[in-house]
Structure formats: C-alpha cells, structure tokens
Amino acid sequence: MEVFLLWHVRHARNLDGSIEHVDVGGALSWDEEEGDDVKLLGVYSTENRAHERIERARTTPGFADEPNCFMVERYVVDQDTWTEGFTTVFR
Template sequence: MDVYLLWHIHHARPLDGSPTRHVDDDGDLDWDEQEGDEVKFLGVYSTEQRAQERILEARTLPGFRDEPDCFHIDRYQVDKGHWTSGYFTYHY
C-alpha cells in the first residue's frame, strides 16, 4: 500500500537580491532549508488524487496562494524502511 505525503515550500528571498529560485535546472521543485526556505507538511493521503485535491484547497489560503506551484507530493510504501544503509556525520 502506498501513501502520499504533501508538502509546501515557501522560498526565502536571497539576501543578494537575486531572483528566488523555485525549480532546478531540470524543472523539479527546488528548496534549501539552510538558505531559509520553509517546508510545511500538509498531510498524508491515501491516493495521489486526494493529495492533488488538497493542493487545490490550500492554494486558496493565505501564504500558500503566494506560491501556488510550490507543492510537492512524495509517494511512500507503507511498512517499507528508509535510511536502510545508515549515515555518516561529517565534522568540520
């Protein structure tokens, strides 16, 4: 069984005055929380269609309507592990 996690990204304005970057060179939604982008979790949905319906609703709300194309849906399989190979922390 799959579930669909819905996120919204509010992009921070670059301090150097350059244009806000919403998508990467491939056209995929781009964000960087270390640069001040805010990622908001909107919910878990049983179908992609329900997540899309939630996007339509959220686009009418303050904040979300300012960046109506900055929603992201992640598909996850229930009961499937992630980060299965561990991780390493770099110390500077």
C-alpha cells in the same frame, strides 16, 4: 500499501523580497540550509486526494504566495528507507 505525502516549499526571500525558484529539470527544488521552509501538509490515501488538498491550500495565506511549490510524493508503508546509517559533520 502506498500513501501520498503532500509537501509545500516556501522559498527564502532575497533582501529585496524577491524569490529565486531553482527548478532542476522542471522539478521543484529547495535548500533548507539557505532558508527554504518545507512543510508536510498531510498524508493521503490517493494521489487525487492530495491534489484536491493542493487546490484548497492554494487559496490560503502563505500557500497562495507560492501556489506552484507543492510536491506529491508516493510513499510505501512499512518499508525501510534509510538503511545505511549516517555520519554527522561538524562545522
């Protein structure tokens, strides 16, 4: 079974209040280490329902400031995704 995750990115502001959108190949990108805030708005049974939610969210405070910073991601339920472990790097 597939579901659709809906994400929104609020990009970090520069000191002057401006925003730098970095689109790599036309895709939405973000860097949480640089202060970008990524939010999961919901998980939907169809891609269409996720896009309907985007239209509603675009009119609400915060989301309306960056109306083109939504991403819908297809996700397979009951499938392992991070199978090789990880290493912590201390700074």
